[in-house]
Amino acid sequence: MDKPLSVNRFRYHFSIARLVFWTCIFLGLILLFFFHSPHSSSSSSTSDSAPRRILADPDWESRVIKSGKPRSRAGGLRVLVTGAAGFVGTHVCATLRRRGDGVVGLDNFNAYYDPALKQARRSLLERADVFVVKGDINNPTLLSKLFELVQFTHVMHLAAQAGVRYAMKNPSSYVHSNIAGFVNLLEVCKSANPQPAIVWASSSSVYGLNTKVPFSEKDRTDKPSSLYAATKKAGEEIAHTYNHIYGLSITGLRFFTVYGPWGRPDMAYFFFTKDILKGKPITIFEGPDHFSVARDFTYIDDIVKGCLGALDTAKKSTGSGGVKKGPAQLRVFNLGNTSPVPVSKLVNILEKLLKVKAKKIVLPMPANGDVLFTHANISLAQRELGYKPTTDLQTGLKKFVRWYLNFYTRTGKTSNV
Numbered sequence: 001m002d003k004p005l006s007v008n009r010f011r012y013h014f015s016i017a018r019l020v021f022w023t024c025i026f027l028g029l030i031l032l033f034f035f036h037s038p039h040s041s042s043s044s045s046t047s048d049s050a051p052r053r054i055l056a057d058p059d060w061e062s063r064v065i066k067s068g069k070p071r072s073r074a075g076g077l078r079v080l081v082t083g084a085a086g087f088v089g090t091h092v093c094a095t096l097r098r099r100g101d102g103v104v105g106l107d108n109f110n111a112y113y114d115p116a117l118k119q120a121r122r123s124l125l126e127r128a129d130v131f132v133v134k135g136d137i138n139n140p141t142l143l144s145k146l147f148e149l150v151q152f153t154h155v156m157h158l159a160a161q162a163g164v165r166y167a168m169k170n171p172s173s174y175v176h177s178n179i180a181g182f183v184n185l186l187e188v189c190k191s192a193n194p195q196p197a198i199v200w201a202s203s204s205s206v207y208g209l210n211t212k213v214p215f216s217e218k219d220r221t222d223k224p225s226s227l228y229a230a231t232k233k234a235g236e237e238i239a240h241t242y243n244h245i246y247g248l249s250i251t252g253l254r255f256f257t258v259y260g261p262w263g264r265p266d267m268a269y270f271f272f273t274k275d276i277l278k279g280k281p282i283t284i285f286e287g288p289d290h291f292s293v294a295r296d297f298t299y300i301d302d303i304v305k306g307c308l309g310a311l312d313t314a315k316k317s318t319g320s321g322g323v324k325k326g327p328a329q330l331r332v333f334n335l336g337n338t339s340p341v342p343v344s345k346l347v348n349i350l351e352k353l354l355k356v357k358a359k360k361i362v363l364p365m366p367a368n369g370d371v372l373f374t375h376a377n378i379s380l381a382q383r384e385l386g387y388k389p390t391t392d393l394q395t396g397l398k399k400f401v402r403w404y405l406n407f408y409t410r411t412g413k414t415s416n417v
């Protein structure tokens with residue numbers, strides 16, 4: 001009798017020990033997974049760009065507060081500009097500051113294209129008295145801190161993973177910035193008190209495979225041809241939700257192939273210039289039956305006027321602290337030039353301005369997410385924002401080429417796309 005009992009007791013203790021052992025291993029694995037998951041590192045950590053010690057640094061805080069204070073205009077805006085070291089962001093920040101508004105920039109300075117160009121834009125903004133915080137829109141601690149320091153009246157949200165063709169190489173970067181980042185920003189905005197009005201960059205690419213031109217805001221946008229376009233379209237739907245549930249005032253701007261000085265090296269006009277100057281061949285895509293691929297290229301100064309028009313006409317959000325108090329404004333506008341130009345013509349203009357013949361290779365457009373043409377109907381923006389583009393492609397490219405030659409001669413470098 002005794003023997004079987006002790007065996008049983010031994011078995012009992014042994015299985016308890018085994019249970020404790022495996023529970024510990026299991027809990028250990030869960031903790032390991034939690035601390036190493038991308039979610040925990042991107043959303044709660046501030047280590048990538050804005051370490052906690054910076055968030056508690058009085059000097060950093062006073063720079064944010066000073067930059068966010070309107071200067072001259074009574075009742076000037078207090079604007080948080082995301083993507084401030086980007087192409088459109090830099091121009092918008094400088095223009096707002098010049099007219100006396102308070103502007104705080106935010107940018108993660110990622111390496112999608114030459115970070116030296118982003119640093120040069122940041123220096124330009126420093127000289128214009130705009131402080132650009134290094135940080136990510138996916139960092140809620142940082143965003144909340146900025147809202148704690150400055151009562152932003154407006155958010156100009158331009159931070160995004162841009163580029164149509166790159167979406168095939170790095171799809172998750174589009175989801176991370178254009179969807180997760182946007183939601184994170186809206187979460188912070190909805191909880192702010194007062195809530196800011198939001199103006200953000202959508203894209204002409206939402207018109208996707210539509211064939212009716214010019215593209216109007218009333219047209220359907222359910223045929224995106226790239227993941228980039230799909231994330232911008234998703235952004236428009238997400239904007240609708242936050243407007244509906246929380247009373248956030250939100251305006252989306254569909255930009256049409258923006259170009260100009262301080263532009264993006266991943267865009268065709270920019271790297272065509274670089275390659276033509278280097279004597280390297282450039283590839284010009286064409287559609288079926290030698291169809292000329294065309295874009296409604298829009299000059300940066302015109303786009304900036306559209307952005308300011310949207311900020312100035314944005315109505316206040318109606319909610320506060322996460323609770324809606326009434327219906328709020330929800331808008332979307334095309335910001336284009338209304339005169340599409342074939343890419344081959346763009347190359348001809350560049351050849352004349354650079355005084356160098358391009359080595360052209362004409363190829364059928366691959367299935368890379370590109371669309372055959374874009375063309376904006378801008379009558380809504382004209383009516384509501386006073387938007388009126390005035391720069392044709394020839395004039396705009398002349399200004400771009402002058403900037404390009406000056407910038408890359410001065411810095412002694414060529415663009416590293």
Ligand SMILES: O=C(O)[C@H]1O[C@H](OP(=O)(O)OP(=O)(O)OC[C@H]2O[C@@H](n3ccc(=O)[nH]c3=O)[C@H](O)[C@@H]2O)[C@H](O)[C@@H](O)[C@@H]1O
Nearest residue numbers: 162163164203204205255256257267268283284285293370
């Ligand atoms: O306005 C928009 O919606 C979009 O404009 C640009 O996208 P895209 O118009 O494709 O501008 P580029 O990448 O500069 O291409 C311009 C044209 O050049 C053509 N291209 C591009 C590259 C190349 O090697 N060869 C070539 O012929 C493209 O097919 C396109 O027709 C931006 O990259 C997007 O971020 C923006 O949202």
